[in-house]
Amino acid sequence: MAPASGRVLKAGVLGATGAVGQRFIVLLAQNPTFSIHALGASERSAGKPYAAAAKWKMSEPIPEAARSMAVTVCDPAHFGGCDVVFSGLDASVAGDIERAFFSADFAVFSNAKNFRMEPNVPLCVPVVNTDHYALVAGQRAAMGLTRGFIVTNANCSTSGLVVPLKALQDRFGPLRRIVVTTMQAISGAGYPGVPSLDIIDNVVPLISGEEPKMEAEVLKILGGLSADASACAPLADLRVSATCNRVPVIDGHTECVSVEFAAATPPSIAEIKQCLREYTCEAQRLGCHSAPAHAICVAEEEDRPQPRLDRGAGNGMSVTVGRIRECPVFHVKFTLLVHNTVLGAAGSSILNAEYAAKKGYL
Amino acid sequence: MAPASGRVLKAGVLGATGAVGQRFIVLLAQNPTFSIHALGASERSAGKPYAAAAKWKMSEPIPEAARSMAVTVCDPAHFGGCDVVFSGLDASVAGDIERAFFSADFAVFSNAKNFRMEPNVPLCVPVVNTDHYALVAGQRAAMGLTRGFIVTNANCSTSGLVVPLKALQDRFGPLRRIVVTTMQAISGAGYPGVPSLDIIDNVVPLISGEEPKMEAEVLKILGGLSADASACAPLADLRVSATCNRVPVIDGHTECVSVEFAAATPPSIAEIKQCLREYTCEAQRLGCHSAPAHAICVAEEEDRPQPRLDRGAGNGMSVTVGRIRECPVFHVKFTLLVHNTVLGAAGSSILNAEYAAKKGYL
Amino acid sequence: MAPASGRVLKAGVLGATGAVGQRFIVLLAQNPTFSIHALGASERSAGKPYAAAAKWKMSEPIPEAARSMAVTVCDPAHFGGCDVVFSGLDASVAGDIERAFFSADFAVFSNAKNFRMEPNVPLCVPVVNTDHYALVAGQRAAMGLTRGFIVTNANCSTSGLVVPLKALQDRFGPLRRIVVTTMQAISGAGYPGVPSLDIIDNVVPLISGEEPKMEAEVLKILGGLSADASACAPLADLRVSATCNRVPVIDGHTECVSVEFAAATPPSIAEIKQCLREYTCEAQRLGCHSAPAHAICVAEEEDRPQPRLDRGAGNGMSVTVGRIRECPVFHVKFTLLVHNTVLGAAGSSILNAEYAAKKGYL
Amino acid sequence: MAPASGRVLKAGVLGATGAVGQRFIVLLAQNPTFSIHALGASERSAGKPYAAAAKWKMSEPIPEAARSMAVTVCDPAHFGGCDVVFSGLDASVAGDIERAFFSADFAVFSNAKNFRMEPNVPLCVPVVNTDHYALVAGQRAAMGLTRGFIVTNANCSTSGLVVPLKALQDRFGPLRRIVVTTMQAISGAGYPGVPSLDIIDNVVPLISGEEPKMEAEVLKILGGLSADASACAPLADLRVSATCNRVPVIDGHTECVSVEFAAATPPSIAEIKQCLREYTCEAQRLGCHSAPAHAICVAEEEDRPQPRLDRGAGNGMSVTVGRIRECPVFHVKFTLLVHNTVLGAAGSSILNAEYAAKKGYL
Structure with missing residues (x-):
């Protein structure tokens, strides 16, 4: 095309x-x-x-x-x-x-x-x-x-996170608090990047500078613009806490997310699943070549998404979301997977x- | 001895x-x-x-x-x-x-x-x-x-989590909310356990039955006993949300934890570090052979704990805690490591x- | 087609x-x-x-x-x-x-x-x-x-080995001795197959029954038929020694091969490279859909083939051969890679x- | 001591x-x-x-x-x-x-x-x-x-190889030809050493300069001295062909070895096993602190040695030898394991x- x-x-x-x-x-x-x-x-x-x-x-x-x-x-x-x-x-x-x-x-x-x-x-x-x-x-x-x-x-990590958050925000109104923990692939560090002695049989619990980046970028992307469209207007009322880890995976960042809605009555798990399944974006509607058929793939199996199996979804342009369930502390928690060098870069x-x-x- | x-x-x-x-x-x-x-x-x-x-x-x-x-x-x-x-x-x-x-x-x-x-x-x-x-x-x-x-x-995951939580609770009073995401070693699944095709270049975002176990066990362990010491009295006011993942690590569970205290004025990060460093237990004071010199090792390097490097701390009986910092959503967040088949089993x-x-x- | x-x-x-x-x-x-x-x-x-x-x-x-x-x-x-x-x-x-x-x-x-x-x-x-x-x-x-x-x-291992051997035999006459050591992917063992505790940070130096299979199959495949085409006539004068190992690789068997020709004057390394580059087979000439463009890809880089980078060659139907050099003990040695579940199965x-x-x- | x-x-x-x-x-x-x-x-x-x-x-x-x-x-x-x-x-x-x-x-x-x-x-x-x-x-x-x-x-690779070769040479006389293929641990490359993108789900079939080093060092170590002890006298009649690979293992080099004796009548497999079991060295006899109890451990299980399980043998100072069996091309083949940063360095x-x-x- x-x-x-x-x-x-x-x-x-x-x-x-x-x-x-x-x-x-x-x-x-x-x-x-x-x-x-x-x-x-x-x-x-x-x-x-x-x-x-x-x-x-x-x-x-x-x-x-x-x-x-x-x-x-x-x-x-x-x-x-x-x-x-x-x-x-x-x-x-x-x-x-x-x-x-x-x-x-x-x-x-x-x-x-x-x-x-x-x-x-x-x-x-x-x-x-x-x-x-x-x-x-x-x-x-x-x-x-x-x-x-x-x-x-x-x-890369932000790119995956904001997709389901945008879907939820559009349908159910503002979000109030997000706690996200990532397990990020080594390809995100480039080449030579992560030394093998640091990551085989190991997890590195720090990716320098990554957490503040995620916490700030989410607010800008999910936010609006000033009235005259001259500047972004990042969300002021959403609080995000990110913890970023490196794991021995080639490609594909996995993120465990807990979400609290601002609404007094949060949506049900069934409503959330439906919302994620139905989400579409303008790039899809315009027929852009690289736009995935599904911006969000909702995994049916209870042990998915997995990086090796799901990073290729939508040629790397879809975000796969699974394990959507109630969170004992916030409203909902789920796990998502994003191909960090495709949709993530x-x-x-x-x-x-x-x-x-x-x-x-x- | x-x-x-x-x-x-x-x-x-x-x-x-x-x-x-x-x-x-x-x-x-x-x-x-x-x-x-x-x-x-x-x-x-x-x-x-x-x-x-x-x-x-x-x-x-x-x-x-x-x-x-x-x-x-x-x-x-x-x-x-x-x-x-x-x-x-x-x-x-x-x-x-x-x-x-x-x-x-x-x-x-x-x-x-x-x-x-x-x-x-x-x-x-x-x-x-x-x-x-x-x-x-x-x-x-x-x-x-x-x-x-x-x-x-x-x-195994509970065993690591409760050690710093106990230290914090003893010093700073009741905890209100905990969000914890684990990255668990394959040895936790026994042998033959996790098929290699499921975990090399991969993360499995589900460990069947693990999350409810963690969420319940924490309340019992951190709770007290009935007045006549005939039964446990699990904590009623703490809410715990656990997400458990399997990663390609032989031994050593890594856990990313966000904590909210019940107190109106939470402790500072410096007070928390000091509290964790000073924590001791009765088994140490009695001179039990397997009691570690330090129940909690506070990691000084910003990229620790790491399973391959820290799982041997205290011959596997110490919990290593690092990345102690403010949480934008709760009060404090940190990452801990527990040897899942030693202290964890x-x-x-x-x-x-x-x-x-x-x-x-x- | x-x-x-x-x-x-x-x-x-x-x-x-x-x-x-x-x-x-x-x-x-x-x-x-x-x-x-x-x-x-x-x-x-x-x-x-x-x-x-x-x-x-x-x-x-x-x-x-x-x-x-x-x-x-x-x-x-x-x-x-x-x-x-x-x-x-x-x-x-x-x-x-x-x-x-x-x-x-x-x-x-x-x-x-x-x-x-x-x-x-x-x-x-x-x-x-x-x-x-x-x-x-x-x-x-x-x-x-x-x-x-x-x-x-x-x-699967035989499938990779015989491709360059056939090319060499066709061009330079009978082979006399082959020593081959394999490093085989876990997918060759099926699912659940190899337990992760056996293969992460490890090599397993035995694949039960694999070595005699390789040693016998090579003789049959490289051999001819009886005069009336009623039976195979395996090579009688070729001796093959195979050692098979399992390594932590998802797909793609790597094989290190030393070859001795029967001829008094063996071909030069340059002649061998050219022979491998030029090899074609009947399935290619007939235009079969799955026949690769190149049955053998000769790697130019000195550190190739590598399973993660080369297993996809020819959609998994090509064998990649590299490190073609003189063998101090036999005539030539090289390393090959075969996609064990595609060409190998x-x-x-x-x-x-x-x-x-x-x-x-x- | x-x-x-x-x-x-x-x-x-x-x-x-x-x-x-x-x-x-x-x-x-x-x-x-x-x-x-x-x-x-x-x-x-x-x-x-x-x-x-x-x-x-x-x-x-x-x-x-x-x-x-x-x-x-x-x-x-x-x-x-x-x-x-x-x-x-x-x-x-x-x-x-x-x-x-x-x-x-x-x-x-x-x-x-x-x-x-x-x-x-x-x-x-x-x-x-x-x-x-x-x-x-x-x-x-x-x-x-x-x-x-x-x-x-x-x-490091030479260090493991020469131990059983020395035992065999001492007992059964000169060796004529050796073909060895190694699977070497990443710690051998130091830090940062091997990039993780090169070795997770992968094998690297080249370690620059390693093969000539092995081929030459074996001859010097197994050789004698000049009559006046002023210079080494490397073996002149042994031919060694080494192929060196890097695999995703932290510590421990695995080597697959085929050996041809010079003697007209080679020893039996049983004699070889006994020879390896009985081998001792002067450093042991002198009671040196780091000398292992057994310079060679002969593995009894058919799927050993394995790096993760055997690299600690003799506190890393023993070489473990297993899979001792007839070689269809030479006389005997076996697999050995050496801790590359202990005995190997x-x-x-x-x-x-x-x-x-x-x-x-x-």
């Missing part, structure tokens, strides 16, 4: 050789909306063919479309002709480089954290809050841009761009 | 060939208070030398003291001369067999769940609530026993028996 | 609920040559819809084509209309059941070991020795069958059946 | 903060022959207390004897008073530093590879070839040293030093 215009869009990838960058390459190579047009990485990789520059760690082979393409440094001068630029850059360099690209009037879709909390930057999980694209106009105005803008996607960026194409932002 | 009497006590082990039974054998062989005197297992094992009957799965070699001892069926007739009987039996058979033993006037220390919730049976984590031994007199009276009784230890039974010896119950 | 006749063939699956059976279902549901027509399992599953009978352990979801199909017992009476019957049965029952099916004039493609070493039964790795189909005529004559016959595929059966269809055996 | 002299020897450790260094610290803290006297590491660690400088990854806690000792740079000036210096240095720096120490008249016991193949340096697995200490006199003479010398221990160095003390070299 091509974009609204019928034209295949030319895509550049920043940080193309890293772990997130490799996932971008795999997904874009299968995506009819985009063609890979430019690959940016560090000085060290510049000039090499992609296959030589990337230490490939995906279980899929390197796509032919990228294999012999020459890698460049991440300078807008090398990305001429790109309709869209995806960033899988590390946070340590993403700030300056991404700014250079959107300032040069590129449409930037970033997985990095650097601009996520800026009030006029959409922090957009594409199956949740595409309404935050309304910020783009103000962003362009503020920076004097014609075509350029930046849209970020959320942290590159997949969100790509669906964000597909949405932007459908809505005429590109 | 020998028991108060100076005499080495003769110990029988029920379910000696199973996973918990093997841990009993390893621990008893190193324990100066007890000598292994009788080994009971199923009909299938009866008559065989222990080394042939047990499919040995411990990383320690089979102790010489047990290697060639003949296994019998679990009939009191074969356990004459035993001062104490430890039960690592599976719940499917533990009820009848344990009843036969205490009815035959044996002192039974059981790891099985069958009698745990009986009002006049101590559910005793030996570093937490040895005061519940006061139930023994009533138990004997009710059943017309002279020397016999049964003391149970708690579920056989080790608790053995320390319970050491305590009983010191206090003259044997 | 449909079969030669253009007709989609109706397929029955025996042992459909087991580990190999589940792989059959996944592969058949994606295969244009076959439609799933009947599902056989044990008495316990009979009458249930497939989704309820199978404890599903594939990372792909249960195919819709099978989900609600009723499971029957493995009796030919329930398989009327099937053009082909695939057997994923356990060896403990495969003998009688498979005999019942081919005696009832069904074309049976079996993954079980029971008939593999019968002189008039093809033991066929479909990218290696489809010439052994010449045995089918004699088989039918011997048993008075019109359409029925049985073709078996090889043990269900995939071979299916390609065998595709071949049979192309050649008019069905 | 104290050294012959009755005096506790003061030990320095070079590379004390690394993976091998940490194992040295754990072992020395339990060793009555030595006391930890000086700790050397890189400039970055110098001046810090050991507990702050080392990123501790052992499952045993940091020994009190080392915890607050100040780390220095690896300069002989800081190691005054040391009777012996152990080196766990990385090969990239070991050459210069070790030379500085033995040139300054220190007795150096090194785990690094840099001097292993020097003709006048003992490459000594202490349960195998302590007779190579005869080289020390010549070494001192050549360099004009009084007390100083260097003794190296072997690569720090433990060998320490036993080498104990031996040196007993024999008056210190």
Whole structure:
């Protein structure tokens, strides 16, 4: 399926050789909306063919479309002709480089954290809050841009959590308190990432910086916009407590969630299940290529979701929710699974761009 | 260190060939208070030398003291001369067999769940609530026993959780709400237990029956006794929500805990750390052999406790607590680690028996 | 691609609920040559819809084509209309059941070991020795069958090993000695299969019965037929020593192989690489749907093949060979990887059946 | 047990903060022959207390004897008073530093590879070839040293392999050909070492530089000395082919070995088993503290040795050998297990030093 215009869009990838960058390459190579047009990485990789520059760690082979393409440094001068630029850059360099690209009037879709909390930057999980694209106009105005803008996607754990929360909030009104404990896959730490001595026969009970990120991002994503759509208006009355752990799993973050509703009379478990099953989003209704058939899959078996079995649901773009039951302390608890490098990273960026194409932002 | 009497006590082990039974054998062989005197297992094992009957799965070699001892069926007739009987039996058979033993006037220390919730049976984590031994007199009276009784230890996850909770409750008064998420080791499921296809590169988000067990046992262990010491008086005002997961770890359960105090003014994080560091129990003060130097080890590193590195603390009898910090939803959250087959199973039974010896119950 | 006749063939699956059976279902549901027509399992599953009978352990979801199909017992009476019957049965029952099916004039493609070493039964790795189909005529004559016959595929480890060996033998003449050490995936043991306590942080140096199987099957597969094509003529002059280990890998057997040629002047490493790269088989030339583009993928990177990265090569139907180098003891050594449940099991059966269809055996 | 002299020897450790260094610290803290006297590491660690400088990854806690000792740079000036210096240095720096120490008249016991193949340096697995200490006199003479010398221990995989080979060679005469395939633990790569993305659900079929090291070291260790004991005389007629793999195991290298004897009539399997069971070494006979009761443990169970269950044999100083059976290609094949950081690294160095003390070299 091509974009609204019928034209295949030319895509550049920043940080193309890293772990997130490799996932971008795999997904874009299968995506009819985009063609890979430019690959940016560090000085060290510049000039090499992609296959030589990337230490490939995906279980899929390197796509032919990228294999012999020459890698460049991440300078807008090398990305001429790109309709869209995806960033899988590390946070340590993403700030300056991404700014250079959107300032040069590129449409930037970033997985990095650097601009996520800026009030006029959409922090957009594409199956949740595409309404935050309304910020783009103000962003362009503020920076004097014609075509350029930046849209970020959320942290991998946040990306999974907000999907069922959004469904519940839309149907049953505001949430009051959330306690969430994650068991996160090693691919979330990139490569070389987690040393094997730290994680075989082990759990690491800390992921540096992850908990405050989750606690803040949820409020922005589930929140609204200011009246003039110039800034986000994060939720003020929701309290979130996150505990993040690393476990010996390749891909797929598992999250155990307890939820308290603000309403005096909370919904029943049956109503909650129905709500989650029925949830749909705008990206699905618009027919975006990467939008999953079901944004939420409700697991029927009592011992699911499991990362190895469920991370592929909806090609990694669905969130699987199971073990939906009463919580003795709050109202409901459940366990969810999100593919951390698809919906939790590159997949969100790509669906964000597909949405932007459908809505005429590109 | 020998028991108060100076005499080495003769110990029988029920379910000696199973996973918990093997841990009993390893621990008893190193324990100066007890000598292994009788080994009971199923009909299938009866008559065989222990080394042939047990499919040995411990990383320690089979102790010489047990290697060639003949296994019998679990009939009191074969356990004459035993001062104490430890039960690592599976719940499917533990009820009848344990009843036969205490009815035959044996002192039974059981790891099985069958009698745990009986009002006049101590559910005793030996570093937490040895005061519940006061139930023994009533138990004997009710059943017309002279020397016999049964003391149970708690579920493996419960055993870890109650240690810091007891410390906090003793110092800062009643707790109101607890949300706990566990990441439990595979050894907790025995052998063959968890199929490898279910757990490599995976998490299983359900341990059947575990959550209600934890939620109920905590209330009994942290509760008191009736005025006449004839029955337990579980806490009525504490609400506990437990979510239990299986992760690819050999030994050591990790638990992420959020705690709300009942007090209007909760303690500071510094006060909580100090309280946990200073906690001691009666079994330590009595000098019981298996009592750890520190019932609670407070981890100094921010990424601890970790099962592979901390499960051996106090020879598996200490609980390690780390990541003690404010909880945005409740008052404090932390992560704890308990060795599930030592303090969480056989080790608790053995320390319970050491305590009983010191206090003259044997 | 449909079969030669253009007709989609109706397929029955025996042992459909087991580990190999589940792989059959996944592969058949994606295969244009076959439609799933009947599902056989044990008495316990009979009458249930497939989704309820199978404890599903594939990372792909249960195919819709099978989900609600009723499971029957493995009796030919329930398989009327099937053009082909695939057997994923356990060896403990495969003998009688498979005999019942081919005696009832069904074309049976079996993954079980029971008939593999019968002189008039093809033991066929479909990218290696489809010439052994010449045995089918004699088989039918011997048993008075019109359409029925049985073709078996090889043990999972054998299936990988024979592919490069066949290439080398065809090009450079007879082999004299082979020493092979395997590191085999847990999925090869089915479900529940290997207990997790046996394999996490561990290697099991024995797979019961596997080594003699490998050592014998290689000789039959690489051998020829008697002059009248009534029986196999296994190689008499090749000696094979196999050592088989289980390692904590989900899918994909790795095998380290040292080879001695019979020729006085062995080929160079460069010639061997070229030989492996150029190898093709009849199933490819006939355009069978499941035949891989490359029967052998020669890995370019020095640290490949690796199970997690290479098991998907050719949709699991290619063997990846790497580390091709001189052997200080024999002539050449290399490491190969085979997907043990695809080319090593269900995939071979299916390609065998595709071949049979192309050649008019069905 | 104290050294012959009755005096506790003061030990320095070079590379004390690394993976091998940490194992040295754990072992020395339990060793009555030595006391930890000086700790050397890189400039970055110098001046810090050991507990702050080392990123501790052992499952045993940091020994009190080392915890607050100040780390220095690896300069002989800081190691005054040391009777012996152990080196766990990385090969990239070991050459210069070790030379500085033995040139300054220190007795150096090194785990690094840099001097292993020097003709006048003992490459000594202490349960195998302590007779190579005869080289020390010549070494001192050549360099004009009084007390100083260097003794190296072997690569971890070599250390395990040579133990049964030595037993067989001593009893049955020369060996002709060896094919060995290893499955090596991740701890062999140090910390951070192997990235978890490379090894969970995976095998890495290459350990850079390991195979040539094994193939060469075996010849030196099993060889003799020149007539004047001035140089080693490696075996000239033995051919060794090694294939080295990394597997997801924490500690313990498993090796599958096929052996051909030079003798026309090879020993029987029973004779081989008896030979391995009866093997003893000089370090045992001298009563060295770290010498295991059994240099070789012959496993009785058919599915042993296994790393998780057997790596602790003899406190990590025994080699466990199992699956001893006829080889269809050579004479005998078997599987062995060696604890790669104990006998395979720090433990060998320490036993080498104990031996040196007993024999008056210190």
